[in-house]
Amino acid sequence: MSLPHAILTALLEKPSSGLELTRRFDRSIGYFWQATHQQIYRELGKLEQAGHIRVLPSRQPTRGQRKEYEVLPAGREELASWVDRREEPRAVRDPLLLRLRAAAATGGGADLDEELRRHLLLHRQQLAAYREIERRDFPPERRVSREDRLRHVVLRGGIELESFWIAWLSDTLSELADGPGEPDGVRPDATADGA
Amino acid sequence: MSLPHAILTALLEKPSSGLELTRRFDRSIGYFWQATHQQIYRELGKLEQAGHIRVLPSRQPTRGQRKEYEVLPAGREELASWVDRREEPRAVRDPLLLRLRAAAATGGGADLDEELRRHLLLHRQQLAAYREIERRDFPPERRVSREDRLRHVVLRGGIELESFWIAWLSDTLSELADGPGEPDGVRPDATADGA
DNA sequence: GATGGTTTTGCAACAAAGTGCAAAATGAAG
DNA sequence: CTTCATTTTGCACTTTGTTGCAAAACCATC
Structure with missing residues (x-):
C-alpha cells in the first residue's frame, strides 16, 4: 500500500533505473520500507501504466536493457495527496514480542537469552549505522530548510527506535537473568532450567 | 507467518471458540499481532487439519454452531520449536516515517502537523491503556514466576514503544514548528507555502 | 410456526508481499 | 566469433493479509 509511494519518493529525490532503486532500497529508503527488486520492477x-512515471530517454527494447524512470506531474500529485491523507497509526506487529508471550504459554524458551543477545547486537549495529549517517548528513547547523528538518526527524525516528529496542x-x-523466582518459593540456582 | 503461533499461544492460555479468539485478538494478543475473524477461522x-488443535466436545455440525478448540501436544511442540527458532529482527516498516520523507521530497505536507497531533493523541491513549493493564495485572511483587516476568516484559515493550512514539x-x-528557516534566507511568515 | 434479528462460522475474491527462476543484453576471455 | 559470467529486467507462483458477503444456528416476538 505504501510501496508505490516509497518508489515515487525515491524517484523524486533522483531519477533511477530499477537496479539503482533496488540499491537505494538497501540503504536510505529501505531503512523504513523494504522491497526486493522483483517487487520494485512490478511496481x-x-x-x-498509471501515468505516474515514465521512462526517461530514447531506447525502448524489452528486456535486459537499462531503463531510467522519472516522476511525472501526476505522480507527484498522487504522492502529495498521499502525504496529506489521514492514516491510522500502524499497530505493532512484532514476532519477537509474540515469541516471548508464546514462551510464557509453553513454559519453554530455554535459550531465549541467546536470541535476545543476538538481536541486541544487531540493533546496536543498526544504531551505529544511523548515527554515522546523522553525523555525515546532518551536521549541527542553524537555518536548515524544512526539507532537511523533515529528513532529519525521520532519521531521528530510526535512531530512537533502535535505542528503544x-x-x-x-x-x-x-x-x-536475575532470580528466576518460581511461584512456589523454589530457588533453582545455576541449573539450566532457569529457562 | 506468525498468525498460527499467535493463535496457538492464545489457545494455550485458554481454549476458545473462533469468536472468543476474535474478541481476545481485540485485546491482549491483538496488541502485538492483529487478525480479523476471517483470518482466524481460516487459520x-x-x-x-495439521493436527495442532482439535475441537473440544461432542457436537460436529457444519455452520453457525459454536466450536471450542484446544491445543494438542503436536501444536504445543510446534509452538515451542518456533520460540527456539532464530529469526531476524523485523525491520521497521512505518508509513508515517515514509510520509514525512515524501513530504520532504514533494515539498508538500502543509497540514502534516494536524496528522502528527492526531497520532500523538492516539498513542497517548494506547499508553494509558497499557499502563492500566500493568497496574491491574502486574502489581509490584517479589518472587514472580518466569511466566509472569515474560508476560510483563512484553507489556513493558508495548509501553516503551508507545512512549517512543x-x-x-x-x-x-x-x-x-519553530522557524521554518528556508535555505535561501527567505523568512516566509504565515504564508501557507511553508508546506 | 412464521418472521426477523443476532450470533457464529465460514467461503470467495482481491490486494500486498515474498520467493524462485529465467530471458535479453552486455562485456570479458579464449 | 563463440562461450561464459554478469547485469538488468521481469514473469509466475505462493503466501499472507483484507474485504465483502452469506449460510446455518439461535433467539425472540407476533
Whole structure:
C-alpha cells in the first residue's frame, strides 16, 4: 500500500533505473520500507501504466536493457495527496514480542537469552549505522530548510527506535537473568532450567 | 507467518471458540499481532487439519454452531520449536516515517502537523491503556514466576514503544514548528507555502 | 410456526508481499 | 566469433493479509 509511494519518493529525490532503486532500497529508503527488486520492477510497471512515471530517454527494447524512470506531474500529485491523507497509526506487529508471550504459554524458551543477545547486537549495529549517517548528513547547523528538518526527524525516528529496542532488550535480559523466582518459593540456582 | 503461533499461544492460555479468539485478538494478543475473524477461522481450519488443535466436545455440525478448540501436544511442540527458532529482527516498516520523507521530497505536507497531533493523541491513549493493564495485572511483587516476568516484559515493550512514539512525535512537532528557516534566507511568515 | 434479528462460522475474491527462476543484453576471455 | 559470467529486467507462483458477503444456528416476538 505504501510501496508505490516509497518508489515515487525515491524517484523524486533522483531519477533511477530499477537496479539503482533496488540499491537505494538497501540503504536510505529501505531503512523504513523494504522491497526486493522483483517487487520494485512490478511496481514500476504499474506506476508507468498509471501515468505516474515514465521512462526517461530514447531506447525502448524489452528486456535486459537499462531503463531510467522519472516522476511525472501526476505522480507527484498522487504522492502529495498521499502525504496529506489521514492514516491510522500502524499497530505493532512484532514476532519477537509474540515469541516471548508464546514462551510464557509453553513454559519453554530455554535459550531465549541467546536470541535476545543476538538481536541486541544487531540493533546496536543498526544504531551505529544511523548515527554515522546523522553525523555525515546532518551536521549541527542553524537555518536548515524544512526539507532537511523533515529528513532529519525521520532519521531521528530510526535512531530512537533502535535505542528503544536496545533498552528493552537489555532490561528484558536482566529481568530474565536475575532470580528466576518460581511461584512456589523454589530457588533453582545455576541449573539450566532457569529457562 | 506468525498468525498460527499467535493463535496457538492464545489457545494455550485458554481454549476458545473462533469468536472468543476474535474478541481476545481485540485485546491482549491483538496488541502485538492483529487478525480479523476471517483470518482466524481460516487459520483454525489449517491448524486443525495439521493436527495442532482439535475441537473440544461432542457436537460436529457444519455452520453457525459454536466450536471450542484446544491445543494438542503436536501444536504445543510446534509452538515451542518456533520460540527456539532464530529469526531476524523485523525491520521497521512505518508509513508515517515514509510520509514525512515524501513530504520532504514533494515539498508538500502543509497540514502534516494536524496528522502528527492526531497520532500523538492516539498513542497517548494506547499508553494509558497499557499502563492500566500493568497496574491491574502486574502489581509490584517479589518472587514472580518466569511466566509472569515474560508476560510483563512484553507489556513493558508495548509501553516503551508507545512512549517512543509520543516522544518522537512531540520532538517532531516542535522541530517543525519553530522557524521554518528556508535555505535561501527567505523568512516566509504565515504564508501557507511553508508546506 | 412464521418472521426477523443476532450470533457464529465460514467461503470467495482481491490486494500486498515474498520467493524462485529465467530471458535479453552486455562485456570479458579464449 | 563463440562461450561464459554478469547485469538488468521481469514473469509466475505462493503466501499472507483484507474485504465483502452469506449460510446455518439461535433467539425472540407476533
